[in-house]
Amino acid sequence: MTRGVSKSILLVTRGKKNCRILTKELEDLLGDRVDVRGYCVEDPLPQIMPDVDLVVAATESILKLFPEELKGKYEIIVARRTVDFDSLYKLFNLPPKQKIMLVNDRKETAEEVISLLYGVGFDHLWLIPVYPELPNPPRTDIAITPGEGKFVPPYVKKVIDIGTRKIDLSTMMEILFKFDLLDKRANLLSARYMSNIIDISRKLSNSLVSNKTLVHLLEAIIQKINNGVIATDHAGKIVMCNKIAENMFGIKREEVLGQNADIVLPNLEINKPLITGEIDENIEKLYQDKHILINRIPLEYDNAINGAVLTTYEFSEVEKIEKKLRKHVYSKGHVARYNFNDIDGSNTVLRRQINNAKKFAPLDMTVLIEGETGTGKELMAHAIHNASKRKNGPFVAINCAALPKDLLESELFGFEEGTFTGARKGGKPGLFEQAHLGTIFLDEIGEIPPEIQVKLLRAIEAKEVMRIGSDGLISVDVRIIAATNQNLKSLIAAKKFREDLYFRLNVLKVYIPPLRERKEDILPLMNSMLGEYGKSVNDFLTEEVRQLLTQYNWPGNIRELRNIAEFLIATVPDRKAKGSDLPIDFQVNIDLQSPGEKPNPLAQKLEETTYLQEDLAILKIMSDLADYGRTIGRRRLKKLLDQA
Template sequence: MIRMLLIAPYQEFAEQFQRVFKEHNAAQIQQGVAPEEYTLQTVIASWPEEIQGLNLDFEVIICRGFVSIELRRMDPYIPVVEVPVAAGDLVQSLKRARDEFQAKRVTVLGSLNMVMGVEKYGEIFGLEVQQVILNSTEEIRRAVQDTVRRGTDVVIGGVRTCVYAQELGVPFVLLESGKESMWHSITEAKRLAHVSRRVEEQSENLKAILNKSFEGVIAVDASEKITVINRAASRILSKSSLDALGKPVDQVIPGLKGTTLTETEDGSTPEIIQYEKKQLSVRGTSVRLRGESIGRIYTLQEVSKIQELETRLREKIYLRGHYAKHTFEDIIGTSPAILSAIHTAKRYSVVDSNILILGKTGTGKELFAQSIHNYSPRKNGPFVAVNCAALPESLLESELFGYVEGAFTGASKGGKPGLFELAHRGTLFLDEISEIPPKLQGRLLRAIQEKEIMRLGHDRVIPVDVRIIAASNRNLLELVKAGTFREDLYYRIDILTLELPELLKRREDIPAIAEYWIRQFTIQFGLTPVQLTDRAKRKLMMLEFPGNIRQLRNLCERLVVLSQCQVIDERDVESAVATYPTVTEAVEPPVGTFRDAVEQFERERVLTALKQAAYNKNVAAKALGISRTTLWRRMKELELI
């Protein structure tokens, strides 16, 4: 609905205008244009003072004479359409002066757009016509008095002119706007209303876009005074739009004074400025019209908010694959050695110190690293793992620290973030850290120590919040003594040390681990479930596994593939071992004393009770028929805590 307002100089004018408006709408119906979207409201006001206090909230305002001049003076942006005084209207007024008053001398008074060129029409009717141009309403009374003093037969003009002429006893003719003038003004008003509505819609759309923008946006004119400020900028600066509009931008943001914002073809380079207690990232872009600068757009962001956004983006990356899938519940075994390792790892998890995991090949170093991450306060952040021995030095460096476009031949367009960046607010697992080349160890040390990195080919540092978990199957201290591993790097990562037991020290866990993997492979291969006999389990416990759990896993896969029935016995194990690429030697299980056997039995009973009670010591003690204090003492004696 497009709303229009008519400010009519007198009632008859308003009534005639309404009739013409209806005719105009009817004509539009015939042309296929829907006129019902227009409404016309009318008020009577012939004097500028009479429009003070009027509601002017309309798409367009239609008026005449000095009222239109006053409206533009009040607000140059009010959409005003003036009802003109056409040549035909002037001619009709002159004809009335001659016919009704037999006038010879006529004076026409009005604003320039009403009376300009009226003298030339006098010759048509044999009249002497004088034109008096009025510049303001204050001039009307004096102009009428001067006209009467000079002598005139008839005064022609607007409502006020005719009122003063009547007071002085001089004949007068009201200068009217005819149907043609009204029709023309209605056409122009509808056109302007459409344009005004479109501009208003665009303005509202732009305002909505600006106010929904995450960035603060400030527009300034050529004199650097603020003309637009969005909600985000008001929030960032803690200033309302009333406090900012019309003021110099460097008065509102003092940190901009003396700051040069560099523009490039791809945009502007952000600069960091201090505003009160905040750090702001500011960009500036010139606005040009036909090559001339007409203003500038500034965008603002709080540095802390940028960091939060980066964290959310990194979380999305985390959801695409950089996550830890294992927990401590996935670690199989009830031996004192593995339970002790789990207990220590859990204690390490709750703090944020760097961890060094030591263990031979296949002991589950990454399994423990993932479990520590998922047990830690960083569990909702990314878990990023890299095998330092799998990549050459040049590639490892770019993978760890990232690079910018053009950093080296073959660098991806747009650059690439490194693993340190991807692990922000999470954990970076450096497997086989002993294999990092000496040249790269110094850069790694600085990244861990300073918690900031610099991409290859770039000159700016990027802060990172990363917990380091490193792992090695070699003696790092020996490498330090040999000069192949930096001593300062060693002490930086060896804050908390976790040593994982090899299978040789946890033989009692072998049957449970074997059963787990046999079950997994039967499911994977779509086979009927296979069971291990007790003799097969004892046989597995007698074997040496230099590759630890990894080698045991491979043997279980071989057993599943080669099994001919639903049972795997001792002979199946012997057959699989005989064809295994790595030679393994059978050993006799160590023979212990009767006391050792009793302790082993008691240890298994306690562990079973604890596991069934979800490690609730009160529940476990009740199940065992002993007090909680006795349970605690026996756990210490059995080295379970």
């Protein structure tokens, strides 16, 4: 088993050649993240079956050979298989009315391949299934086989080997999803699939000019595949358009044939290859609220460009699995919800910092956000992520001050199976792994213990993490946004924060000013908050309250401002809020915040109340007695108050 690997697949096939090829295919897909073991059903069943996480049966018939007790023990999926697109060009010149053998190891698999070939447009061929048990194979000169040439009768003159059937795209995606590896591999698979479609078009380009039979063949193929295809001639006029493209772009084939493609669909630049001669692959477009991926290729003949092909698909089948993963990510809260438009304020310093953040967002560098508690540091981090090229990836946030050291380490870096008593089977990926191809937001970065600072520094420098209990390194592609309400330089001086980590984090800095330095934003922010409940500052707050809000120093910043708004909505929903309606701690704080200054109106009002005068008298009596080392009970206190 590969060092550091904790997950495994058992691939069950017929034939050693099949086993070798398909095992290699899965190894290429999964790399060193999953151990792939091949088992051929012709071999004796091991006395002790390996403990694996997933069994992949190469065909449905193989599944029937599994003992019932094993079926209950393992999670099993049956691989969907497809032909090797790279070999289809070998079939282009076959005669349509001549009998042709399709030779495979069993009747069912031969029929499956025929069905696959018919499904991609070769239904003009007369294919007859041939297999070892067939008593009287037909006398034909041509045979097609998916890597099973040993079963072809000796009298056949021409054998066309189209290669072992591959595991299809949907099965590959399912495997990636089961192992939580559906990251950039999914995009690579999608690109490879589209590349196969493009390659077919390129190999057919010469035939488009000279051979009507192959023109019909291409027409049949593009009508069968699940992608939109539009082809143009040397003048840029549409010569071919399949049903998928019609539905996707809201056009009718009979109406657009012969029309200039760039006039019919100007935003897609279908004829661009006629000018550049270059292939454009995997270009994302937004077309009438549909997210689509397009590829443009030139068609060459006699060293000249004679047309262009556009292949396109809406994010559908492949993306359903990706979206399933995204939904899983959303359910974990790993998604950024806010944009720069959600950051309210006209303060000059704040606007300058927002403009800087907008410039930083696409640069994919580490960002350090500084600001007091409640100023909106996480909101800024959300906005930076959503304006970056990682916006479609996960946004994983963690408050480093909220967890004890051991738990924080396991959350950030994950752990291997068996590391902790009761730990779940298979271990657990850390937040760095979960943020792969996205952003991790480390709030309260100054609270990270020194031991974890070392591992964090390595993750930033080497883009690798090591799970607790493992000696294997896992590569991660993550952007880091950190935030702090502390002075990190002071922490460095106090030996509480690593200087090298500070310089790794302090690449691009954003400072969010406290609310007391943004007096002009206080009432507009309050108005926005009240607006969520159908109220406004002018209609709901008296002039007295508005003055108090602007005089207050707001130690809790915007978070405290929202608390005040929601408190008033809850306590005085049906009338204007007065100064005496404000929370008592607000009233006390505003009275204490400016000693020696002119008392504010609310403080004066409180001093005039009977209750406050009594409270002050009680405190005076208790203070005087304390000077003599004496205490007082409630009855004696009441008597003294009455006398006063």
